[in-house]
Amino acid sequence: MKIVIAGYGVEGQSNLRYFQKKFPSASFLVTDERESVDNLPDGVSFQAGFAGLADAYLIIRSPSISPEKIKNSGQIWSATNEFFAECPAVIIGVTGTKGKGTTCSLAASILRAAGKTVHLVGNIGVPALDILPEIEENDIVVYELSSFQLWDLEKSPHVAVVLMIEPDHLNVHADFDDYLAAKSNIARFQTSDDYLIYNSKNEFSSSIASVSSSQKKEYPFALSSDIISAIRLPGKHNIDNACAAILAARAIVPSLSDDNIKAGLSNFTGLPHRLKFVAEKNGVKYYDDSISTTPGSAVAALRAFAEPKVLILGGSDKGADYRELASEIAAQQMRAVIINGENASEIAKSLNEEKVSCRVVCLKMAMMSEVVEAAKSQAQSGDMVILSPAAASFDMFKSYNDRGEQFVAAVEKL
Incomplete structure (x- = not known):
């Protein structure tokens, strides 16, 4: 019996470990878009590309590998499908363009x-199959789901959360309809016993809600002042995220008290690279929002602060439209915009069309230390410098984590 592991990143390696234990007598082939991979165990074959897999009994697709790239007469499966089929505990699934991890x-x-007892898995960085053996029936799983993990999902979670959605990953999905269809699978297979929490102010989140047969709950809604004061994250968008989290938790535990909610909110101080305070230097506060890979997330970062701002934008393109972000910059109290990266010219054009009045510094492909120095030179005491690139990181960095870490290191050296 031949089993193919398609894609050999973090989740692909997790898939190989899991399915080798499940099918100890099977032969395994790893395939990847790269010409070679590291950490391949003895006895496992490797092939570059996805051709000639028709004889495989089972193909396990990694999230970033489109199902359209794999042709096979057998079953094409994924870690997400396997987890949903085998998990003994209730699952809260969370998707959206931004805010999932938070x-x-x-x-x-x-x-x-x-x-x-809660297990936090999925796109947040913990391969779900690695912890599946640890999960017990009375536990709760919170699963962060990207469009890539939802692409071919065959079972929806008991509690589905759909946050704000905007066009994203259009360099991988065929178009926005394909992206939205993938997101919709989080709700598509729900029944009247399930729950859907969705952002009623976002038309795309609302359209996904229409495909679900579940019990629907809308957010945002008004929170009491004491609950708001327990939220330790900046920005209105994080109040909205808290609303969604509260509804999801209450769907599982209806008796949840306000004290539980306040304690849970105050215990969480934020994830790395998500509008995270870095340092104050010469009266200027620096924030790392490297997770921002869409214009909408940069808009949310700008709206989180009233102070004058220096915004650092730019990276590799994902098919985004920067006009709304440019309009927001024109309306904000801005000191300067620093643009860097592969799509710097495109962003600069959008800013010019919106007649942005603040200083615009276009650096193209500068080192992060140069970018931070440029921001420092434009900022004044009392200002905020925010790295919120509104673009992917792969033009110059290994990942958004790498980009954020280089920003933090550059700020600390100021």
Whole structure:
């Protein structure tokens, strides 16, 4: 029996470990878009590309590998499908363009404050199959789901959370309809016993809600002042994320108290590279929002602060439209915009069309230390410098984590 592991990143390696234990007598082939991979165990074959897989009994697709790239007469499966089929515990699934990791973390923190055993897995960085053997029936799983993990999902979670959605990953998905269809699978297979929490102010989140047969709950909604004061994250968008997390937790534990909610919210101080305070230098505060890979997330970062701002933008393109962001910059109290990266010219054009009045410094492909120095030279005491690139990181960095870490290191050297 031949089993193919398609894609050999972090999740692909997890898939190989899991399915080798499940099918100890099978032969395994790893395939990848790269010409070679590291950490291949003895006895496992490797092939570059996805041709000639028709004889495979089972192909396990990694998230970033489009199902359209794999042709096979057998079963094409994924870690997400396997986890949903085998998990003994209730699952809260969270998707959206931005805010997934924060909402997942807030929901998990609230449930833990209520005394529950919670497993936080998925796109947030923990391969779900690695911890599947540890999960017990009375536990709760909070699963961060990207469009790539949802592409071919065959079972929806008991509690589905759909955050704000905007066009994203259009360099991988065929078009926005394909992206939205993938996101919709989080709700498509729900029944009347399930729950859907969705952002009623976002038309695309609302359209996904229409495909679900579940019990629907809308957010945002008004929170009491004491609950708002427990949220330790900046920005209105994080109040919205807290609303979604509260509804998700209450869907599982209806008796959840306000004390549990406040404790859970205050216990979570934020994930790395998500509008995270770095340092104050010469009266200027620096924030790392490297996770921002869409214009909408940069808009949310700008709206989180009233102070004058220096914004650092730019990276590799994902098919985004920067006009709304340019309009927001024109309306904000801005000191300067620093543009760097592969799509710097495109962003500069959008800013010019919106007649942005603040200083615009276009650096193209500068080192992060140069970018931070440029921001420092434009900022004044009392200002905020925010790295919120509104673009992917792969033009100059290994990942958004790498980009954020280089920003933090450059700021600390000022």
